[in-house]
Amino acid sequence: MNMFSDIKSGVIVDATFGGGGHARRLLNRGGLDVIGLDQDPEAGPNTADLVDNEHFSFVRGSFGNLAQILDAEGIEFVDGVLFDLGVSSHQLDEPTRGFSYRHPGPLDMRMGDGPLTAAEIVNEWSEADLARVIRDYGEERFSVRIARAICKARPITDTASLASIVREAIPAATRKTGGHPARRTFQALRIAVNDELGELERGLDAAIERLAPNGRCVVISYHSLEDRIVKQRFAAAAQTCVCPPGLPVCACNTVPELIIVTRKAVGPEEAEVTSNPRARSAKLRCAQKVAA
Ligand SMILES: C[S@@+](CC[C@H](N)C(=O)[O-])C[C@H]1O[C@@H](n2cnc3c(N)ncnc32)[C@H](O)[C@@H]1O
Numbered sequence: 001m002n003m004f005s006d007i008k009s010g011v012i013v014d015a016t017f018g019g020g021g022h023a024r025r026l027l028n029r030g031g032l033d034v035i036g037l038d039q040d041p042e043a044g045p046n047t048a049d050l051v052d053n054e055h056f057s058f059v060r061g062s063f064g065n066l067a068q069i070l071d072a073e074g075i076e077f078v079d080g081v082l083f084d085l086g087v088s089s090h091q092l093d094e095p096t097r098g099f100s101y102r103h104p105g106p107l108d109m110r111m112g113d114g115p116l117t118a119a120e121i122v123n124e125w126s127e128a129d130l131a132r133v134i135r136d137y138g139e140e141r142f143s144v145r146i147a148r149a150i151c152k153a154r155p156i157t158d159t160a161s162l163a164s165i166v167r168e169a170i171p172a173a174t175r176k177t178g179g180h181p182a183r184r185t186f187q188a189l190r191i192a193v194n195d196e197l198g199e200l201e202r203g204l205d206a207a208i209e210r211l212a213p214n215g216r217c218v219v220i221s222y223h224s225l226e227d228r229i230v231k232q233r234f235a236a237a238a239q240t241c242v243c244p245p246g247l248p249v250c251a252c253n254t255v256p257e258l259i260i261v262t263r264k265a266v267g268p269e270e271a272e273v274t275s276n277p278r279a280r281s282a283k284l285r286c287a288q289k290v291a292a
Helices: 021-029 044-050 063-073 089-093 118-124 127-138 143-153 159-169 183-193 196-210 224-237 270-275 277-281
Strands: 010-014 032-038 056-060 078-084 211-221 258-260 283-289
Touching: 010 021, 021 032, 021 044, 032 044, 032 063, 044 056, 056 063, 063 078, 063 196, 078 196, 118 127, 118 183, 127 143, 127 183, 143 159, 159 183, 183 196, 196 211, 196 224, 211 224, 224 258, 224 283, 270 277
Parallel strands: 010 032, 010 078, 032 056, 078 211
Antiparallel strands: 211 283, 258 283
């Protein structure tokens, strides 16, 4: 994680531990303490090789609660926070989690153990709410048709049936463009089930507040909805003046919280995409807390 290379010591929170690839790379550099955080009950066992590492600790929880988690750990400020957003390969490849339109599984899609499942949205939400979620979170232009088809086919019990209902609802001529026809609908449901955008907003607020001077926040996102939130939150915290336009001199004396390190989002290198095709859509943004 090059964006943290200037941080030689201190505490870095890997807020999306998953399989721990990033956390291990940070630990292997030496000098850093790493807190791995993940809401997935299946992420904890991935720390088996790290239990004796005195520079590592794992917390099961959601990064929307980052401030409370740091309070509970007795930590006021940290030197870095990493968010590698979305689902892990493990979650996607495990049919029983219900994230994949490629494998039959239950309509679950929970990353943690929250009460809302995809089955509830698909089988109980109104057609209008379903269409709104599919449009807003999936950026799917056939959201109305898909919502109608889903409501007509209720009850739907598994991912394979849902994927085929979505596929049939999309006009045949457009099914071959933009990847699997159910990709956007599945993304939308997953975002709604896990309140992913709300979590990101709360997680970013807490990270920015709890960064020590010169500490860095690094976010890797995989779709434009997430990237837009990160870009706008960083930009708001980096503002130097919020005076109304037309004032001859600045009267607000705004002190920015952040300096933007990556003016434009950084994409993956070709080698990274070759070894992990899911990285193709990754966009990385980094911002640094202003010096005291
Ligand atoms: C893309 S994976 C991270 C992969 C990880 N960087 C690695 O090297 O293996 C995203 C992880 O973040 C977790 N996650 C997503 N949203 C979360 C949230 N709001 N709070 C905590 N963990 C979250 C998921 O459960 C998943 O394990």
